[in-house]
Amino acid sequence: MLAADEELRHAVPDPAVTAVIKDPSTTLDRQIEAALTAYADRPALAERATEPVVDPATGRTTLRLLPRFDAITYRELRDRTAAVAADWRQHAEHPFSPGDIVCTLGFTSSDYTVIDLACAHSGAVAVPLQNSATAGHLKPIVAEAEPLIVATSIELVELAIDTTEDSATLRRVIVFDYHPEVDDEREKFEAARQRLIESGRPVALDSLADVIAHGRTLPSQPAHAWDPDELALLIYTSGSTGAPKGAMYPSRLVSALWQGWFPEAGGHPALGLSYMPMSHAAGRAMLVKSLANGGCTFFTARSDLSTLFEDIELARPSELMLVPRICDMLFQRHKGEDTARLRETFLGGRVLWAVTGSAPLSAEIGSFIGECLGFPLRDGFGSTEAGAIMIDGVVARPPIIDYRLDDVPELGYFHTDSPHPRGELLLRTSSIIPGYYKRPELNGEFFTEDGYYRSGDIMAEVGPDRLVYVDRRKNVLKLSQGEFVAVSKLEALFVTSPLIRQVYVYGSSERAYLLAVVVPVEGASREAIAESLQQIAREAGLNSYEVPRDFLIETEPFTTENGLLSDIRKLMRPRNGAPPNEGNGS
Template sequence: MARRLSKLDLVRSGAMVGFLGPTGLDYVIAEYACTYIGAAIVPLPANIPSGDIAKIAGKAGIETVFTSVSCIDLLVNATRQNWHISTIILIGDASVRDIEDIRSTQIRETIGTQDGPLITDLRQLENDSTANEHSWQRNSAAEDSLRLILYTSGSTGLPKGVMFTEYALREYWKKALTENRGGDPELLHPMPQVDVGVSYMPQNHLMGQLNVIESIVRGGRLHFTTFGDMSSLLEDICLARPTTLTLVPRVAQAIYHAYQSGFAQQLRDTCRDRTEIEETLRYGLLGDRLMFMRTGTAPTGEEVTSFLQRAFEVPVYDMYGSTEAGYVSFENRLTSSVVTDHRLVDVPELGYLTSDTPFPRGELRIKTTFATAGYLHDKQATLELFDEDEFIRTGDIFEQRPNGEFLWIDRCSNIVKLAQGEFVSLWRLESLYVDESEIVAQLYLYADSRQDHIIGIVVPSAVFMNEHSPETGEMANENIIRDRLLAEFQRIAKQNNLKAYEIPRDVLIETTPFSRKMAC
C-alpha cells in the first residue's frame, strides 16, 4: 500500500495526512502505510463540530484525507470553512454508487478548487497492479521526525495537537515487545497464549493507537466495534469473547450498570437462584475467555473496580498516564522503565503541600521516555506544559506513600472555588456519586464562584426510571424523582464524610443519556 500511495504521489514523506472516520482494518492499513512512507498522521476527532475540524486541519496543513462514507457530510461541512483539500481517499465499505455520488459535481463545487479534489478509494489502489513496477525504497528517518499528532483534549477551547516523533513511536513498540516477551519486571499478569482484544477508542486517542500496537506485537486478534459511537459496545464484547479488556471509566460504569440491570431482571423474571444468575452474567456479559482487565485514561471509582473483580473473578489493574507523557504508573507505582525522573510540587492555592503530614501531597511532574515534543504550532501551550527544568506538568495531584506508591487525589483544573472560599472538586464528586449509586447512571455537576453551592444534571438509571414510571410510559412526578435523587446524594455524602457544600442542592433530570453527539 505504501508503494501504491507513493507511486501515485498521493502521500509524500513529511506531509500531514488526515484521517476522519471509525477505526477499522482499512484505517489501520492506510495509517501504517503513510507512516512507513514518512508522513505525519493526524487522526481527526469525529465528535467535535465541523468548524473545529476545519481549524485543526488548517493549522496542521492537511491536504490529503482518508475518510469513510459515513463521515463525508462532516468533511464537506468542514471544508466550507476555508479548508482546502487536494485528495480524498475513501476507506471502509464504499460501494461504486457511493464513490460516484462523492465524485458528483455538487461535492466538487463544495470541496477545494473548482475542479475539486482527486477522489479515489483504497480498494482501487489495492487493485493497481502497476504499482509493483514502481521502484521505491523508504528513506531512514531521523529520530526527531514528526510521525503522529493526537488531538484529544478539547474540554476547554480548541483541542491541542500532541506531537509524537519517530523516537517516541519506536519506544512504544519496544515497550510492547518487552512486555510480550516477559521481560518487563513490572508485569503482574501472564500474557494469554492467544490474545483477543476489543478496540473501541478512536485513533485520535492514545489508547486506540496502543491497542493496535499491542495486538500486532502479540500476534493477537483485535475486534473493532461495529459502530464508532460505541452504541453496540457490550454486544461487540460479548461476540468477541476477549482475553483482555482495557476500560475507560464510563465503559467500566456501563458494564457495572448492565450487570446490575441484568441481575435484577433475571432475579425478577426467572426462578433461578442468585448463584446461577451470577455465573450466567460472569461468562455471558463479557465472554468466557477473560483473563484480566486494565483501567486507564482517568481514575475509575474504587467501588466499580472492586465490583469488576468480584463479578468476573479476574484481576483489574489500574494504569495512569497521559497523551503527553505516556505510561506513568501501574498499580500506583511509577513505571521505572518509562519514568526517568519525577517530583512533587506544592500547590498552595489548593492546600496541597509536600510538607503535608502524614504523607506529602502535590502536583506530580515527570520526565519519561515517551514524552511529547510539545503541541503542534502552539508555542505558548508547549511552554506551559513543561516547567523550568523540563519536567512535564501532569496537572494531577498525588499523595506519596513511604512504600513507593503514588495515589492519585485530584486534577488541579477540576477544582472550583465557591463564593464562601471553599474549594470543590467536581470531577471527584461526580465519580463518587455515580460509583456508589445504583440509581444514578450519569451526572454532571456545575459550580459558579459567585454561588455557595453546587447543582447537578442527572440521568437516572433505566431500572430506577422503570420503577417510577406509570404503565402509560410517562415519567412519574418529577418532584418525587428529584427528592429521591437528592436523598441518595445525602446518603452517599454521609457515608463518605462529605462537606455540606459538596452535596448538590438541586438537580435537573435528564432522561436521555449523555453522548458525544450532544456536544456537536
C-alpha cells in the same frame, strides 16, 4: 486455558519476534515489518460479518450484522498497506513525499488500521481526527496540519468535506469503510464527489478499495526508513478543557507504543476488542499492542457503541481496556447478577488481563468489574503528552525518570501537607513529547525551566513511588467559603446510584455550594434521587459541601453526538464550569 482453546494457543506471541520489536535499536519501520512478516498466517484484524438485505418495499439495500467476526491475516494487512503506499508514492497527479500530512477521520476499523500503517510505510505524518467533533472544532486542526490527503469513513464523508472546504493543501479525499452495494453509502459517496467537482477545488475523491486495486498494479515501494526524531504522528488533545493542541510524536515515541505502553502486560495471547478512537493514545496503544504480539483485534461494529456488549460476547477477548463510562454501563446493566456466570457468558470466559483509565472509577464499580473478571482490574494512568505514568498507583519505571509534586497554593495543596504531601505532578520521562505542533509558545506553560512536564494532575504521595490521584487541576473547584472540591471524584461516586445513569457536578467561587445535572434511569423521581445522593454521601463520609444542594433533571443522555462526551466517553467539562446545557449553548 491454552490447552483447551486453539484460538488462544495460536495467538501466543513469539519470544524471538518480541525481542526484535522491544530492542531499542529497532526502528519503527523494522518493528512493523517484523510483526507483519513473522505472523503472516495469523488473523490480524476482525470485523463483524455482514450480509446485504434488500427492502422489498423500497428495493434499497442495507447491511445486516451477522453473529460472527470475519478476519484478515497479517499477510493480507501487509499487502493492503503496501498497495496504499505504492498508490500514494506514485500517484500521477499528486505524488506523496515523506513528511507529508495525512489526516484520518473515522471510527476504528480494519480500513483505518490499513491507512495508519500505510502512513508509517510511506513516511507520512499521521493525524487522527476526533470522529465525534464538529467541523468548527476540526477546521483549526486541519488548517494547522495542512494535509495533502484526508482519509474519511463513508459515515463521516460529509463532515470531512465541510471540515476541509478552506484547505489550500488538500489534494485527495480517500473514503474507507465504504460498501458501494449499500444505497445510502453509494449516494453519500457520489454526493461528496459532486460537491468537490462543483467547488472547483483540485481535490480528487477515491474509495480505499480503488486505491488498493491501483496500488497493486504498481511497483512496490520500500518502507520509509524512520529517523528516531522524525515526526510521525500528531495527536490533538480532545479539548475537554480548552482548545486542541497537537502533541508531537517523533517515530521513537510511536516505536515505544509498539514496544508496549503497559509495562507488565506482555506474554499472553492478545485477543483485543477495539472500540476506542485512534485519536486517543490509549486506544491506539491497545491496537498496536495486539499487532506487536501477533494477536487479533476485533472491532466493535457501530461507532455509537450500540453493539459493544454483543461484540464482546461474540469476540471473547483475552484482554480489555475499559474506560470508566463503559464500567459504569456494565455496573448499571449487570449489578446484582452472578458475576461468575457473567465471566463465562458475557465476557467469554477467557479474559486474562484488563485495565481501566482516563478518569476516576469508584471503588464499588471497580470491585464489581474485578469480580466479573475473576481478578483485580488494573488501574492505568497516563496522558497523551507523557505516555504511561503509573499502574495501580505505582510510578511506572521505565519510562518515568523522576517526578516531584509542586505546591498549588491557590487550591490549598502543598508538599508539606499531612499525612501525605500533595501537589501538581511534574514529570521527567523518556516518553515525553518534545512539544506541540507549531505552538512553541506553549512550551513555557507546560514545561519547567529544568525540563519537567507539568501534568495538570493533583496527586498525593502516600509512599516512595506510590501516588494517589486527587483530580485534574482544572477540575478542582474552590467554593465561596474556601472549600476545595474534586468534582470528577464526586461524579464517580454518585453515578453508582441505581437511580442515576449519568451525572455532572459543577460549582464556582461565587457560590458556597455545588449543583448538578442528573440523567436519571426511567421512572426515578426527584425525591428518590435526592435521597440516593444523600445516602451515598453518608456512606462515603463526604462533607456537606460536597453534596449538590440542588440538581437539574436532564432526560437526554450525555453523548458524543450532542458534544457532552469526548471520543473516550469522558465528560466535556466547559472551561467556565457551567452545566452542560448552559456551557454548550444547548
